[in-house]
Amino acid sequence: MNRPFGKCQMRVNGAETPFAAAPGRRLSEVLREDLGLTGTKVGCDAGDCGACTVLLDGAAVCACLTPSVRADGAEVVTVEGLGALVPRLQRSFLRHGAAQCGICTPGMLVAAAGLLRGTPAPDRAEVEEALGGVLCRCTGYAKIVDAVCDSAFEADPGEASPGPAAGAAVGARLERLDGGPKVTGAEMYGADHLPEGALEVRAIRSPHHAARFALGDVAAWAAAAPAPVHVFTAADIPGENLFGTIPVFVDQPALAEAHVRQRGEAVAIVVGETAALDALDFAAFPVTWQPEEAVTDLSAPLPDLHAGRPGNELIRGVVRCGDAIMALAGAAHVAEVTVDTAYVEHAYIEPEAGTAWIDGDTLVIRACTQAPVMDRDETAKVLGLPAERVRVIPAATGGGFGAKLDLSLQPLIGLAALKTGRPCRMVYSRAESMASTTKRHPARMTGRIGCDTAGRVTGMTFDGDFNTGAYASWGPTVAVRVPVHASGPYRMEHYHAVARAMHTNGPAAGAFRGFGVPQAALVQETLFDDLARAAGIDRLEFRLRNALVDGDRTVCGQRPGGIGIRDCLVALSVAWNRALAEAAAFNEAQGVVRRGVGVASCWYGCGNTGLPNPSTVRVGITAAGRLVLHQGAMDIGQGANTVVAQLCADALGLPVGQVSLVDGDTAKTPDCGKTSASRQTYVTGKAAMLAGRALRGTILAMSNMGEDAALSLEGDVLRVHDGRGSRDIRLADLPVDAHGYVLAAEETYDPPTVGLDADGQGEPYAVYGYGAQMAEVEVDTALGTVKVRRMTAAHDLGRVVNPLLAEGQVEGGIAQGLGMALMEEYVPGRTENLHDYLIPTFGDMPEIRSIFVEKPDPEGPMGVKGLGEHVLIPTAPAILNAIRHATGARITRLPALPHRVLAAIRAAR
Amino acid sequence: MKPVAFDYQRPASVEDAVALLQAHGRSAKLLSGGQSLGPMLNMRLVRPEVVIDLNDLLELDYVREAADVIEIGALTRHHRLATAPEILRALPLLAYAAATIGHFAIRQRGTIGGSLVHADPAAQLPLVAVTLAAEIVLRSAAGTRSIPAADFLQNVMTVDLNEDEMVVAIRFPKPSAAKAGWGMRLFSRRRGDFAIVSAAVWLRRNPDGRLADMRLGLGGVAPVPFRLHDLEDPDDEGAPGESWASDLAGQAAQRVEPEDAPGLPAVYRRELACNLLRGALTDALSLAGERHG
Numbered sequence A: 001m002n003r004p005f006g007k008c009q010m011r012v013n014g015a016e017t018p019f020a021a022a023p024g025r026r027l028s029e030v031l032r033e034d035l036g037l038t039g040t041k042v043g044c045d046a047g048d049c050g051a052c053t054v055l056l057d058g059a060a061v062c063a064c065l066t067p068s069v070r071a072d073g074a075e076v077v078t079v080e081g082l083g084a085l086v087p088r089l090q091r092s093f094l095r096h097g098a099a100q101c102g103i104c105t106p107g108m109l110v111a112a113a114g115l116l117r118g119t120p121a122p123d124r125a126e127v128e129e130a131l132g133g134v135l136c137r138c139t140g141y142a143k144i145v146d147a148v149c150d151s152a153f154e155a156d157p158g159e160a161s162p163g164p165a166a167g168a169a170v171g172a173r174l175e176r177l178d179g180g181p182k183v184t185g186a187e188m189y190g191a192d193h194l195p196e197g198a199l200e201v202r203a204i205r206s207p208h209h210a211a212r213f214a215l216g217d218v219a220a221w222a223a224a225a226p227a228p229v230h231v232f233t234a235a236d237i238p239g240e241n242l243f244g245t246i247p248v249f250v251d252q253p254a255l256a257e258a259h260v261r262q263r264g265e266a267v268a269i270v271v272g273e274t275a276a277l278d279a280l281d282f283a284a285f286p287v288t289w290q291p292e293e294a295v296t297d298l299s300a301p302l303p304d305l306h307a308g309r310p311g312n313e314l315i316r317g318v319v320r321c322g323d324a325i326m327a328l329a330g331a332a333h334v335a336e337v338t339v340d341t342a343y344v345e346h347a348y349i350e351p352e353a354g355t356a357w358i359d360g361d362t363l364v365i366r367a368c369t370q371a372p373v374m375d376r377d378e379t380a381k382v383l384g385l386p387a388e389r390v391r392v393i394p395a396a397t398g399g400g401f402g403a404k405l406d407l408s409l410q411p412l413i414g415l416a417a418l419k420t421g422r423p424c425r426m427v428y429s430r431a432e433s434m435a436s437t438t439k440r441h442p443a444r445m446t447g448r449i450g451c452d453t454a455g456r457v458t459g460m461t462f463d464g465d466f467n468t469g470a471y472a473s474w475g476p477t478v479a480v481r482v483p484v485h486a487s488g489p490y491r492m493e494h495y496h497a498v499a500r501a502m503h504t505n506g507p508a509a510g511a512f513r514g515f516g517v518p519q520a521a522l523v524q525e526t527l528f529d530d531l532a533r534a535a536g537i538d539r540l541e542f543r544l545r546n547a548l549v550d551g552d553r554t555v556c557g558q559r560p561g562g563i564g565i566r567d568c569l570v571a572l573s574v575a576w577n578r579a580l581a582e583a584a585a586f587n588e589a590q591g592v593v594r595r596g597v598g599v600a601s602c603w604y605g606c607g608n609t610g611l612p613n614p615s616t617v618r619v620g621i622t623a624a625g626r627l628v629l630h631q632g633a634m635d636i637g638q639g640a641n642t643v644v645a646q647l648c649a650d651a652l653g654l655p656v657g658q659v660s661l662v663d664g665d666t667a668k669t670p671d672c673g674k675t676s677a678s679r680q681t682y683v684t685g686k687a688a689m690l691a692g693r694a695l696r697g698t699i700l701a702m703s704n705m706g707e708d709a710a711l712s713l714e715g716d717v718l719r720v721h722d723g724r725g726s727r728d729i730r731l732a733d734l735p736v737d738a739h740g741y742v743l744a745a746e747e748t749y750d751p752p753t754v755g756l757d758a759d760g761q762g763e764p765y766a767v768y769g770y771g772a773q774m775a776e777v778e779v780d781t782a783l784g785t786v787k788v789r790r791m792t793a794a795h796d797l798g799r800v801v802n803p804l805l806a807e808g809q810v811e812g813g814i815a816q817g818l819g820m821a822l823m824e825e826y827v828p829g830r831t832e833n834l835h836d837y838l839i840p841t842f843g844d845m846p847e848i849r850s851i852f853v854e855k856p857d858p859e860g861p862m863g864v865k866g867l868g869e870h871v872l873i874p875t876a877p878a879i880l881n882a883i884r885h886a887t888g889a890r891i892t893r894l895p896a897l898p899h900r901v902l903a904a905i906r907a908a909r
Numbered sequence B: 001m002k003p004v005a006f007d008y009q010r011p012a013s014v015e016d017a018v019a020l021l022q023a024h025g026r027s028a029k030l031l032s033g034g035q036s037l038g039p040m041l042n043m044r045l046v047r048p049e050v051v052i053d054l055n056d057l058l059e060l061d062y063v064r065e066a067a068d069v070i071e072i073g074a075l076t077r078h079h080r081l082a083t084a085p086e087i088l089r090a091l092p093l094l095a096y097a098a099a100t101i102g103h104f105a106i107r108q109r110g111t112i113g114g115s116l117v118h119a120d121p122a123a124q125l126p127l128v129a130v131t132l133a134a135e136i137v138l139r140s141a142a143g144t145r146s147i148p149a150a151d152f153l154q155n156v157m158t159v160d161l162n163e164d165e166m167v168v169a170i171r172f173p174k175p176s177a178a179k180a181g182w183g184m185r186l187f188s189r190r191r192g193d194f195a196i197v198s199a200a201v202w203l204r205r206n207p208d209g210r211l212a213d214m215r216l217g218l219g220g221v222a223p224v225p226f227r228l229h230d231l232e233d234p235d236d237e238g239a240p241g242e243s244w245a246s247d248l249a250g251q252a253a254q255r256v257e258p259e260d261a262p263g264l265p266a267v268y269r270r271e272l273a274c275n276l277l278r279g280a281l282t283d284a285l286s287l288a289g290e291r292h293g
Helices: A027-034 A079-085 A087-096 A105-118 A124-131 A142-153 A180-184 A218-223 A274-278 A324-329 A372-382 A410-420 A430-436 A475-485 A517-535 A539-546 A565-587 A640-652 A680-703 A803-822 A875-887 A898-908 B014-027 B037-042 B078-083 B085-090 B092-099 B104-109 B112-118 B124-131 B244-255 B266-287
Strands: A008-012 A015-019 A053-056 A059-062 A075-077 A199-205 A211-215 A229-233 A266-272 A287-291 A313-321 A333-340 A353-359 A362-367 A390-394 A424-427 A443-451 A457-469 A494-503 A593-605 A615-621 A627-630 A659-662 A710-714 A717-721 A726-730 A743-749 A768-780 A786-796 A847-853 B007-009 B028-031 B050-053 B063-065 B069-073 B135-140 B143-148 B153-155 B166-173 B180-187 B197-205 B211-219
Touching: A027 A053, A053 A105, A059 A105, A059 B104, A075 A079, A079 A087, A079 A105, A079 A180, A087 A105, A087 A142, A087 A180, A105 A124, A105 A142, A105 A180, A105 B104, A124 A142, A124 B104, A142 A803, A199 A274, A199 A410, A199 A430, A211 A266, A218 A229, A229 A410, A266 A274, A266 A410, A313 A475, A324 A443, A324 A457, A324 A494, A333 A517, A353 A410, A362 A372, A362 A410, A372 A390, A372 A410, A410 A424, A443 A517, A457 A475, A457 A517, A475 A494, A475 A517, A475 A593, A517 A539, A517 A593, A517 A875, A539 A565, A539 A593, A565 A593, A565 A768, A565 A786, A565 A847, A565 A875, A593 A875, A615 A640, A615 A680, A627 A640, A640 A659, A640 A680, A680 A717, A680 A726, A680 A743, A768 A875, A786 A803, A786 A875, A803 A847, A803 A875, A875 A898, A898 B266, B014 B028, B014 B050, B014 B135, B014 B166, B028 B037, B063 B085, B069 B085, B078 B085, B078 B092, B078 B104, B078 B112, B085 B092, B092 B124, B092 B180, B092 B197, B112 B124, B112 B166, B124 B153, B124 B180, B124 B197, B124 B211, B180 B266, B197 B266, B211 B244, B211 B266, B244 B266
Parallel strands: A008 A075, A199 A424, A362 A390, A457 A494, A627 A659, A786 A847, B007 B050, B028 B050
Antiparallel strands: A008 A015, A053 A059, A053 A075, A199 A266, A211 A287, A229 A266, A313 A494, A333 A443, A353 A362, A353 A424, A443 A457, A593 A768, A615 A627, A615 A743, A710 A717, A717 A726, A768 A786, B063 B069, B069 B166, B135 B143, B135 B166, B180 B197, B197 B211
């Protein structure tokens, strides 16, 4: 047994702290579970992610690899103790936008603090060396390096700069409003909340890609446990044991019944005190597996996985206009390519975690999420409860990127809490997070594009199979979105695109930043390079000739307003010519290392494809003069809390610094839909703008003042004034409404769209965003390695609400695009950790320059367009085009691993 | 995940540690830096009954320089290997190798003894120990024995270590510094990751530019790192010429028989070996001084 030791004591953040060490108990556990210092995060328990970095006697170490007994007599510093040590560092992180979701921030800060103690003004290389063991999936690292390098020059804490004035929030380089707790370690993620008396929940999962299974004497196994535990299986689920994301495709059991279709699928949960579960041998759980023939990729057919989906085709999306076949037949130049992409893992640093408890007759779920209301409705259905008896409180979410749109542990912890009556907590291990949650779809896509001698595109065909894995998840969304976007932001009169979502025994593929569009862009953008070469036209010029402009029809027959792709391409032209000249000069040396330049574009429709997706925003002022914004758009790091508040504040006419936020708790805040499809700044932002405007209208009407009047909120007095006079509204004198406000407005906004017909014609999105990126790479032609030296990214946001946060999106999106291009390949059963599955780290990232174009959208609030997903769509094709330019190598299988690049270089010679 | 339940021992001396080993034998695991054993415990890939934590044995954290040998205690951390003046001066190849291991936090804890016993086929320190002909010093309750690194490393994660023995020191013969040069090239897909293939070279030239002595090591192309003994004899044809590094690396590549691995075909691994060795040879030769012939 893990006998406790005698007295142990460490000095934690300056305070002598006795603690109970036990064999096998890690320092990370003691800090988090025993001492309540939950600022130290756990992302892998293997030393791969660095989220648990603490200073042990001054040296940065991974607390997950440090036996707690080693801290006996030692000095330990955690993020909670940094305020005294390096106060400027935390401020610098906020001011530079170095924290997005915040889950890696404590590890980054602690590693930086270790460096700064000896090196107060480090250079970039020193920062990268010291922080290199800490992974971040949001920021692309540049702002973290900036923040550490500049921390010595930060103003003294307490000298907070005054925020933007009323009406000046939109466009301001405002640090995130919710950033404070992210840099102090106070932010509460799903695993950080442990209610009194909580039980732990662990899942028994399939080790097979496909199997029949039979549970043995589960009750006897539980009864034989050294301490009491409960086991729950599908038979215990009170409601309908199926969840999903789109009503007609709901197909995933919360706990499998007799049959598993993918590895990592849960078949039972075990619930008990932590110590009881730790003592159990889960390998002895009574289940017998009969593995079945499984296929996890598109290479071979397999028996139908789901009834009603013959040939394992889940759905097919089509967009057709003109006659693409005829157009290609008559084209002066035609290029064709087939591209294969890999499963890509979201690899947020926070594995899924949350707690559930019973409050009166309501089941409360507090977990990481991108979609609280959807979580509530799906969980209620599985657990046989009316939706109003489930309340979802979103925990701070340590990255999502699409995968936390789906349910994961919510029905499991809900079931455990319902059955035991006790609070229950579940924290996924890295391996179970990777095995059981969704991925980016691997795709096999073939495209043909033709152009005339002047380089004008005449037609395109696209045919793609997208491996949607064992369950539907967001596969239908991908299949529908891809044909709409596979043309890129270009004129194509003759176009025929088909995308199929195909089931296999691979992990369910779902939403991942771009919903299939990043894969599809690889086809069109690499073919454009072929055609430009064939037509003898500069590659950027070729794109400019074909770029959509206002008045053009998209392949869906829509005529969007405010099309900014030309502006983005033009914005790259100076850098493009400079880069081409530099690469040519470098390559004159005829060395082993060659340089190349590539460009690619993107467009992306914001919100659901031709389907309703409303957001409702409430803003109110209390009798005491508190301005409260119910902001239900989940902020998973991208910054919705800040930009939605900026839009609302400016519409209302009060300083954004006065806004207090209420999060997406389903008991408090109206539904703002999912944080997906780059919709929140646009859709929720528009609802917030309308709500702010409506509240302003009410105030002006009450005070009988004109539209140009200014508002100021001073204590419990709301002053309305213009050049002619001033009126005071005494808030305490007004009646209080059901939500506790004396003045309030609630507005709903739903994007006006027209659903697609059988040929994919319609108006699928009300707002699009555009962008173009240029990659400068260096290829080692002997080793096949690719180093991206610089990315220049021009994006049309319509109106930049917050340049600091927008840059963060660009840099983080490029990091994920670079990973997809060069290193990321999830193999079910083989890469379920962060050392076999590689995501970019400090040393992999290029210098990134963001250029923002503002071509206002007629529909978006104050002209706003979405950005979050756009930013990674052009990255991989721009890199592939740059590799081609450098070496002639045509990469058709992602990721472009060195041996593939080398083979392609040789094939090109 | 959490480790299985185990008993934990924290000996205060090497004598106590080997006594514990004698008592518990195969059911015990020695814990030094914990950067490899930690994850394996956390994932329950190892399920020891007893963990013997060596971290109190400060007597094993040392770098000792004698006339013809540098002896390094088994508990010496990578960070110290990378920065100790004696090592930087006499064994720069070892210092460089240690500096390339993992990340900052890993180097603060990981130890040379742990790395050698873990015997990952791609790890840096076993390659350097083999290339520089280090001796591994082992202790048990019965006494001390020492064994060449090349014999100690037997197979993938398998070493010649009896269940009652522990590594206490590593002895590196001190090579002559006059006209000596070294090179080490590593290939990993991402900085800080285990190298996929690595090459290490140490050589010494005569005053006339001809090679006097040479050692070539390759890692990541076989179950254990190994030396290319039959290519180490300096030829009699004078000082190395233009194509010397390429020719030698090419011959070396013919001698390796790597296996296909997912995402890494054997043919590419062999090419890496050739490329990295050529680079390491070139680096070593250039450090050893200008060509004379």
